């Protein structure tokens with residue numbers, strides 16, 4: 001991660017995509033992963049729903065992100081098991097490239113969740129009831145609700161000032177708030193790793209090729 | 210204190226506790242493929258990081274490669290060749306073993322990792338691919354990761370992981386003839402939902418599992434991720450040990466005996482306790498097939514497609530209605546009898562030698578129904594050669610199946626080959642998501658045996674009908 005990936009406080013428009021089990025094939029179809037690159041994937045985000053034809057770029061007016069109220073969406077309100085399926089990190093890269101900073105869902109696909117943390121995207125778990133309250137909060141019309149997410153305080157404030165608290169592991173929070181490079185962090189422990197290998201190689205020599 | 214197998218393996222691989230419930234876990238093997246592995250290798254290079262143990266990192270070409278006979282680097286997916294070339298170059302620079310096109314060991318990563326003995330009981334294996342859990346069938350602790358985590362695993366031989374919860378799923382009773390591992394896992398997912406295993410490392414156990422050959426165990430574990438599990442695995446036993454003897458990367462001679470002694474200690478203690486337990490009685494279990502767009506949309510083949518108006522949860526109902534529209538099927542009609550346009554045997558779920566044998570046994574002397582496009586893609590070049598040595602390819606071809614080179618092929622759509630919009634496919638793969646096999650393509654998941662039987666009849670049917 002680069003320092004710009006740090007996540008502390010963010011205010012933005014939240015768009016609802018509330019169906020359950022939105023898989024990473026739906027977040028970015030395989031056919032949109034055209035280059036050996038992590039860049040420029042935002043165009044393919046939700047391509048199957050966002051455009052009228054496969055591979056096309058004519059916008060489907062029914063899809064929430066194409067509606068003018070949601071043009072500046074940076075937060076998604078989602079259904080259970082969001083990001084299940086394929087491990088493609090492209091799903092996180094596409095969301096981020098599009099401008100999404102946080103996703104609020106009752107639960108997430110595990111690999112997707114980890115991919116978010118490693119790319120400066122904040123996955124927040126709230127109950128289904130809380131999410132539907134956020135999605136239908138009064139005062140959101142005519143413009144959709146702006147939410148403020150405060151990661152250090154672990155809370156979300158809606159347009160009416162109502163506060164929702166959330167939990168997140170200290171490890172994930174630390175990575176996001178500080179924008180840490182995980183590999184550099186682990187490499188500081190290389191002596192532990194070498195010592196583990198030496199001892200383990202006596203017990204399981206066949207592992208070490 | 211009595212421990213579960215998962216706890217034993219976790220303890221065995223713990224390099225350090227990092228606090229915050231995070232563990233630094235040693236990773237014994239990393240496997241890459243050209244689709245996501247190329248990016249992981251590039252990521253390492255761009256930060257000038259070395260691979261900690263290159264001899265324990267492997268790479269294959271499976272996802273985008275053409276599977277037509279006589280293939281080269283050209284792909285049906287536009288720009289697919291870039292992935293192949295980038296992977297080849299990066300793997301060579303990194304000094305890792307690559308099973309390239311033309312290599313007798315090329316194939317789908319999860320098939321190759323098992324048949325070459327790269328994954329072994331009790332080893333930790335990661336791959337930037339969600340179906341890495343397939344290798345749990347050997348008693349490995351194997352799970353899918355993102356490209357960035359794969360970089361971490363290569364650079365440090367470890368991963369920072371939060372400890373998952375443990376679950377045991379026991380399959381009890383006895384399987385009826387023609388019922389396979391694919392039917393077992395579809396039954397589990399249909400009963401407990403596609404998110405039923407979320408957050409768990411799942412041990413599959415019980416008398417039915419003990420009787421399963423290793424390849425069938427891999428079919429079962431393959432779909433643990435469709436149950437949203439962290440991973441799924443099966444304790445190694447004598448069946449596993451026999452499977453591994455004389456595999457290319459497995460230990461040999463006295464080293465094998467030594468390893469086998471260790472593998473025999475890898476089981477859950479009798480009174481170990483799990484965070485969750487599920488038991489499934491298999492005596493009544495029938496052939497399963499999916500009707501919708503989630504693996505949880507599975508029913509016994511002679512049951513009726515469910516009626517969403519009877520569903521009380523509004524979100525589940527909405528999901529069902531959407532699936533019914535996409536699949537163009539009618540509630541209240543039986544799954545068997547639905548007309549199909551295509552049949553596909555392949556993928557890391559069901560394309561090993563035993564799968565091809567089961568399908569071929571049914572296909573012998575028969576032919577696919579007129580108008581049905583049928584394709585068989587062996588899981589690895591090794592499987593393909595072994596099948597050809599037994600003459601299976603001739604049976605498939607005589608029955609009207611295309612006989613292909615190994616790869617992921619039409620298990621997923623990358624912009625290349627597909628059966629086409631609206632085509633209804635009976636498929637031995639693992640995902641029936643919208644568009645998974647191509648825009649508008651409709652996927653019904655089933656066992657290879659059910660795929661073969663349906664192909665011959667032109668409609669969905671079990672092998673015994």
Ligand code: SF4
Pocket residue numbers: 271272317318338340555556557558616617620621638639
């Ligand atoms: S066969 Fe299908 S599920 Fe398996 S690794 Fe290839 S694309 Fe993924």
